[in-house]
Amino acid sequence: MSDSMAEQKKSAWQDYKLIIENGLWKNNQALVALLGLCPLLAVSNNAINGLGLGLATLFVLVVSNTLVSAIRNLVSDEIRIPVFIAIIATMVTIVDLTMNAYFHSLHGILGIFIPLIVTNCAILGRAEAYASKNKVDRAIVDGFFMGIGFLIVLVVLGGMREIIGNGTLFDQAHLMFGESAKAWTIHFGKDYQGVLLAILPPGAFIGLGLMIAFKNYMDQKKTAKLQNQLGIKVAVNG
Amino acid sequence: MPTMRTSKLSFKQLIMAMFTSAGKLVIFVLISIILLLVVRFVTAPVIAEAERQTLLNTFDQVLPNNLYDNDPLENQMQITDTDYLELLGTTEPVIIYRAYNNNQPAGVIFQTIAPNGYSGNIYILMGVFPDGRVSGVRVIKHAETPGLGDKIELAKSNWILEFSGRGLRDENRTRWAVKKDNGDFDQFTGATITPRAVVGAVKNALTVINDMRDKLYE
Numbered sequence: 001m002s003d004s005m006a007e008q009k010k011s012a013w014q015d016y017k018l019i020i021e022n023g024l025w026k027n028n029q030a031l032v033a034l035l036g037l038c039p040l041l042a043v044s045n046n047a048i049n050g051l052g053l054g055l056a057t058l059f060v061l062v063v064s065n066t067l068v069s070a071i072r073n074l075v076s077d078e079i080r081i082p083v084f085i086a087i088i089a090t091m092v093t094i095v096d097l098t099m100n101a102y103f104h105s106l107h108g109i110l111g112i113f114i115p116l117i118v119t120n121c122a123i124l125g126r127a128e129a130y131a132s133k134n135k136v137d138r139a140i141v142d143g144f145f146m147g148i149g150f151l152i153v154l155v156v157l158g159g160m161r162e163i164i165g166n167g168t169l170f171d172q173a174h175l176m177f178g179e180s181a182k183a184w185t186i187h188f189g190k191d192y193q194g195v196l197l198a199i200l201p202p203g204a205f206i207g208l209g210l211m212i213a214f215k216n217y218m219d220q221k222k223t224a225k226l227q228n229q230l231g232i233k234v235a236v237n238g
Numbered sequence: 239m240p241t242m243r244t245s246k247l248s249f250k251q252l253i254m255a256m257f258t259s260a261g262k263l264v265i266f267v268l269i270s271i272i273l274l275l276v277v278r279f280v281t282a283p284v285i286a287e288a289e290r291q292t293l294l295n296t297f298d299q300v301l302p303n304n305l306y307d308n309d310p311l312e313n314q315m316q317i318t319d320t321d322y323l324e325l326l327g328t329t330e331p332v333i334i335y336r337a338y339n340n341n342q343p344a345g346v347i348f349q350t351i352a353p354n355g356y357s358g359n360i361y362i363l364m365g366v367f368p369d370g371r372v373s374g375v376r377v378i379k380h381a382e383t384p385g386l387g388d389k390i391e392l393a394k395s396n397w398i399l400e401f402s403g404r405g406l407r408d409e410n411r412t413r414w415a416v417k418k419d420n421g422d423f424d425q426f427t428g429a430t431i432t433p434r435a436v437v438g439a440v441k442n443a444l445t446v447i448n449d450m451r452d453k454l455y456e
Contacts, residue, residue: 074262083263
């Protein structure tokens with residue numbers, strides 16, 4: 001391997017590392033950018049629903065980022081937004097039809113939130129802000145980790161609301177993974193009646209608020225630690 | 239800045255740029271349409287089969303499928319009489335699915351609506367044996383309060399099973415009510431309206447079925 005190739009590879013890895021950090025933490029689409037809140041808050045009443053919508057969103061993000069990046073030099077500025085929207089809408093409709101065909105029950109539950117992925121600003125946001133300006137490989141990594149960041153928030157929030165509100169975790173897993181997954185359900189306390197608030201919409205807002213607060217707390221702690229080490233004031237971008 | 243750039247173009251170039259952009263947009267949209275048509279073509283039969291299977295699975299809950307050997311989806315009749323439809327809580331024709339075993343009537347399955355729930359319509363699927371007894375009742379869609387009214391779902395409580403095996407006759411008409419209204423059916427703590435609506439809807443539906451008994455399996 002020649003030096004220049006090694007150099008190139010190294011810089012690609014540095015890019016990837018930055019993208020991963022941004023997607024999962026620094027610029028998390030749900031916790032920092034606060035994008036896609038409508039489906040996030042509506043569907044996160046249990047972990048499996050969150051996982052279902054998270055995977056669908058992840059898939060659309062990766063594919064739309066890939067396609068947008070691949071055609072970024074073909075479309076002129078004037079028509080780029082309608083083209084991006086056509087790509088995203090097509091991908092979402094494909095996901096919608098495929099889920100309806102092969103995960104029929106889960107599709108019944110997630111219902112209108114699958115077509116609504118089209119209006120998830122995170123997807124058009126990544127297409128416009130990143131994929132349309134970067135190489136395909138980086139766009140794929142960006143789409144994947146932005147999607148994973150969104151998915152983790154959905155599953156954690158869904159799991160939190162399910163445990164508090166219903167006293168279970170991974171209930172209804174069989175809708176996604178088949179009959180054998182019925183045994184995955186974890187019950188906390190046999191006669192637990194559940195805190196209704198957690199399942200209802202206010203529970204989603206409170207839960208998301210707590211998650212954002214936790215993230216900010218972690219970032220502040222990191223800043224404080226850095227300040228102590230260096231003995232100066234530093235600003236951590238978070 | 240697109241405006242700066244276009245201002246430097248001649249009129250002819252501007253028109254050309256417009257057509258190139260429009261042409262590209264058309265091509266992208268065409269590709270999208272073709273892609274969607276292909277996916278639609280592949281998934282349509284799978285979706286239809288999944289919907290059929292879902293419906294049959296729900297049927298199985300209200301009328302066990304080992305009690306009949308025909309395909310009820312293929313053996314339907316419609317109720318269009320407006321008096322009947324009012325009792326069934328709707329203005330749209332109601333489809334009655336008929337089940338047979340060895341060509342003998344085994345039961346009917348149909349949907350009815352409780353219009354007087356606490357929060358909108360409660361959609362109910364129920365099965366009735368040829369002798370007029372209820373074979374099963376399930377709530378298939380509702381928007382009742384989670385934690386209170388949603389005990390009408392089998393997933394939350396066994397309440398809905400109270401209907402099984404009961405028939406509606408003249409002498410027990412008044413027993414078809416919640417206990418608060420001097421009937422046989424439990425209400426839920428903090429929620430009477432919901433079970434009252436469901437009991438009322440099942441009672442009304444049985445009234446219709448009893449009234450139609452002679453015509454039901456024709």
